[in-house]
Amino acid sequence: MYKKLFTYILIFIFSVSIVFGNSSENLKPEDIVNTSFLESQAHLDHININSYVVFNDKFITIDNANKICNDISGKLNMQEIEFEKENRDDFSQVIVNGTISEGIHGTVILQSSRLEDFKESSIVIDIIQTNKEYDLKELCDKIRDVLSNYGSVNLNINLIGYYDGLVDMKEIKGKIKNIFKKIDAEKIEGIESDELISITGYTSNIEKHIGYCGKKVNINIASRFNSYENRTYIWIGTPLIVLEY
Template sequence: MKVKRIFIYGFILMNLFLMFLNHTTAIAKEEGIMEGFNASKAVAEEVNINAYVNMAHVFKNASEGREICLSLAKELGIQRKEIEDTSEKGNIQVILHGEKEQGTICVIVQSSEYEAVKETNIVIDMVYEGLVDVNTVGENIKAILKKYGKATVTSCITGSFNGKLNNAQKEKIVKNMMEYLEATEIEGLREKNMISIVGFSSKIKDYISYGGNQVNINIAMRYNAYEGKTYLWMATPLIAIGY
């Protein structure tokens, strides 16, 4: 399934949430999301991994933004690529779209300069078909982005079940995943065909402040009548793609 991507807006959303990022001594969040998803017994559809670096007090012009995109594309092993430049004076945005193995990659360089304020953000958004080792991919991206600064990585795994699961079945699956990670539900949304849970697991070392609470996992399920499947999304810390 081709899930609707949110590149710029997803990045902004995660940037706001992750400014309060904290750590514990538990397992890495990428390991936690893999373990939690495996506990669901869902069929893996795709994995979305998003990473970004914020460079405060730094401005890159369009030419420099293009060079960064091409350099990252080479390090990421992107095969076929195209570049889109929508830059304006004082507001640079260069986007590179490409393919790699079983997935697609988007590299974004955003840079702004207003009076004395300068800022540059670099985003890498990867979508893989099926299941990949989220932890390995995440660590590789962090290493590639290290020259620009410390990267923040967020991940979401999409899975599915054949047919329409009733509410009790969806609740049971989510409960099993939460129990496996020893997680507590912080906030929940339950509608006719959808359930979405935001929670906290002490087994996962990273968390954010959300509504005054510590959270680090987001699980959602929804039935897609057109495809005849019930989809499952599991992300850390929050789902940043359309579902």
């Protein structure tokens, strides 16, 4: 699971660039995602916030990595903590798993590597919340506050919901269209089939966007039917969905 998580982060870091927009009425990304989710009228399954800081040209020893992870887990008030460590001459890693509060699980990952002419480190905080009642703003602000001590903070915010039973793709397309209209977003590109739909878009209401295939993107909505659970799932993420769907 951890290797997969970090792989997603690496793919995201190296495949897109984050830039700032010029809108005078920017909202925080969590506000836009939350508005989008409410517009979808889906039942909440869970929330995933994947945040990271990258250090270029810096190698962090296992001792320092351990101190940093202890500091972060303490500030997040993580309980029932489990540590995993790996240490080599050219690589150090500390993974901390724990419970932040009832229904909120946190994972902190610090990885650092070095080659002859290359050094890079990163800190990842991955939060999963399953509570039906949630305060997305409070959770995002807390993560920003903790990670800002180490560098520029990047957040990937994903709300995952569902509808009972099979929802026709035509109806799903209509829901996505309504969401885009609600947040004043334009469709950039999409993948559509009988089983899956994934639409990326851009709204100037979010300050940050990514350069993706030469275009501005900062909202992503996907949906598919899960026959095993008899549910139609919907993923709403900014700037992109970084979860498997």
